[in-house]
Amino acid sequence: MDETQRVDEIGAKASRGLRWSLLGNFVTRTGNFAMGLVLARVLATEDFGTFAVALAATQIVMHFKDVGIQAATIHWRGRIEDMAPTATVLTFVVTTGVYGVFWVFAPAFARLSGNEEATGVVRLLTSIILIEAFTAVRAAYLLRTFRQDRLTLAIMIGFVANASVAITLAFAGAGAYAFAWGQVTASLVTGVLVFIWGWLPVKVGLNREIAGKLLRFGLPSAAGFGLEAVLMNSSYVVVGNVLGTEQLGYYLLAFNVSSWVPGIIGTALRYVSLPSFSRLSEDPAALSEGVRRSVPIMVAFVLPPALVLAVLAHPLITFLYGARWDSSAGVLRWLAVLMVVRMLISFLAVDILTGLGATKTTVWLNLVWAAVLLPSLVVGAHADGTRGAAVAHALVAVVVAVPMAVYILRRVGVRLGPVLPDLVRPAVAAVVAGAVMFALERLTSSGPALVQLVVAGGPGMVIFGLIVVPGGTLKKLVTRSA
Template identity: 55%
Template sequence: MEHTRDSGPVVTKAESGAPDPEGGPDTPASQLGEIGRQAGRGLRWSVLGNMVMKAGSFAMSLVMARLLVPAEFGIFAIALAASQFVIYINDAGIIAATVQWRGKLEEMAPTATVVAITSSTLLYAFFWVFAPYFAEMSGSESATGVIRVLTAVNLVYGLTAVRSAALLRRFEQDKLTKANLVGFLVTAPVTITLAANGAGAYSFAWGQLLGAVATGVLVVLYARVKVGFGLDRAMAKKLLVFGLPLCVTLGIEGLLLNVDSVIVGDALGAEQLGFYLLAFNISSWVPGLVGTAVRYVALPSFSRLAEQGGDSVSEGVQRAIPLLLSIVLPFGVLLGVLAPAVIGFLYIPRWEPAAEVLSFLSVLMVVRMMTALVVDILAAMGATKATMWLNLGWAVALIPSLILGAQMGGIRGAAIAHAVVALVVAVPLSVLTMRRAGVVLGPVVSALGRPVLGGVLCAAVTVTLVTVISDGIPFVHLAVAGGAGLLVYVLVVVPQAVLKQLGSRVTGLIPARSR
């Protein structure tokens, strides 16, 4: 997880528990509007920051794909799987507990800091010892040192967890964005320089670690939460009662996202894992850009809606889910259909085997983004046990499916297993947990009709044009088939009134003499 922060504590009436006796500007309706404005501002900053970060990461990946061979990517994938799993459980759920804390931040910060640092330190010590066994289990003993370096990133996250949560809580994503950008400006040159000098997979690990340190320093400076250490046992218990079930949930989520690297590496070796990792990274572009931004604001936003009571959460869900699906679905469709063209256009020929994996991981991409939103909504409602059962059910179905898929169909089989389990298991479980939490989902079903229809037509148009176009140049497929498919989707999904309004604005920008 990346970092976040703010300039000073702001305690609203909802946080302090004080009622508004006059029902004036702090009535539920006005509070709901204010939450929406704050969330919108935070989302804009998150999206902007992620756009810049993803553009930079994309450029760096193009360079690294030419400096490293697939086997070195595979070694890094093994280390990344260990690090990403740890990061989900690193702070014992303290970030989420801090974001939704109903009292004053200053009262719980010292205890929360001690709990987060203790948790991250113990986990790092465990993985330092466990690293050789994890590397051997994943099919590459040479990954041991890379694992030990990369998992040190989580020590930084533990030290800054409460400060990151303070920024999220106060919707100060602008400061978080700046801190992450500075971290990337450290990561990129370090990684590329080390790779150019033969450091192999270690180049990724050291670049990530030094970038995390730079980001962490800025997070502490921006948060302006007094650095203090203390342990109030009653408060620690309260934090852990909320945080540990969510920690288990996120740990299972980390398992869901990284167990495929272990299984593919063990069954097929580091080179095939390198192809798989490249495809998985491409399928993560949209979740990294849009999904991360949404998660920065979803938990604090729905936490505030949950404080309002009534139907506030249900109304928020009925708006958020169709909107998010409308945004991510065309990217999933186009990425799945045009996977060979994407790989062919962006990378050198030796990476072509990644295309058959990408076609199926695009399905997983869409489901991942929707289920991540569901987890954040449930966590904001305090239903952390429900999130745990959601991810646990998914994991129980996924692990044997991945093993069978990899053995029968190689990296393509593993990707198919991922996509099938996501659709058949994860989606129904998400609906069930939301309904059991009391969220009214009826209006969501009808609102999804237009995006789904648009996705089907987008796929049909794109596939037809790819088949018709005889020119095998990847850019032509992306521009012509992809452009036509996206246009069809927009015409079906975006309301005509919105399209007319946009058309009027564009027309208004054209000088009168040229019309």
């Protein structure tokens, strides 16, 4: 089987898994968005800020919870049944230890974030890693075998439980705890379903040779993903510490909006990209072909929403959340830039490196990124508040992270030259569509927010599509639809 056939075979499985993952993410993210609209009108800004502290803590411990055993399971060369008992024991022991350490550290983390009242919420929300300790290997098994349909259904059912609990508790006056209890309930429901649907023999054991292989792959992977979590959540801590809980609430809202695309497309992509690149990495030529196909598609998908978030930030925030949240719009413009970089690096480059087994390089990538970002966030927040923090996030991503990722990929043998010609159309389309949207938004700036979104956003998206999609492909699509 040549590299093209191998890419096509794995691509077919990945495409089916991606469709299911996208469907699930779209449904749950749309539901989360609707739930956020309700909660934004019920809860105070301070409640959002308190939850942001707990969310930052949870995102960090989530990446350290199993020392990369889940990623190692996806990448495992051999029978999954042989390594599952050892992987399960390692995951449970490490996760319990991580939670115990963070339970003790929670008050200090809350104080560091400028909100001591968040301690209880932090302890509650981070407890979801204990639930996932029982299901990590089975979830990895579902991903490894491209059975994303079952994992997606489990997540969707868990979201229904989340919404029911969170909204009920919010109206009952539970404040930030409404968010936390909803998330814990969702994790429990999803975990039970994954444990059943991702069935593997229930065995406990510890094979030293297998454990060594898992940890040699998993520890650097966990460190890399953990640093990635620090990168994406450190701004919550800095903004809360420098500017206070209320300003953190505005920042959280903007960051959540900028995370829609990474949440819907990026998370879905990770469900299939890790197993896909792991299989493709067995043949260097097939891997290079897979990269050549993947990068332009990713760019074409991520640029349109980035343009909307950057150019139409004010009408978008006003229409969705009301005029009182308009302070988030100036933050959102810059976080749209960060979103593009996150998609290309955190959800593509890192997955390629992990699929290759080059997990140590992800540590260096995120370590350099974090080392530059943290002081930049402090300077930005002091200089220009929440917008300054967002500007720092975006600039460091473009100036530091992108060149570093390109350098590392080339060092491990990934050919990026063949990708460049296919990036011309998306780049031109972004410039033209962005200019059109900016001009139309200025012309309608005195009108209602919805009118600005439709009048400016609609033509911009059409223009982008017309430029990006080749004429022959566009003609085929029109002919089929007719």
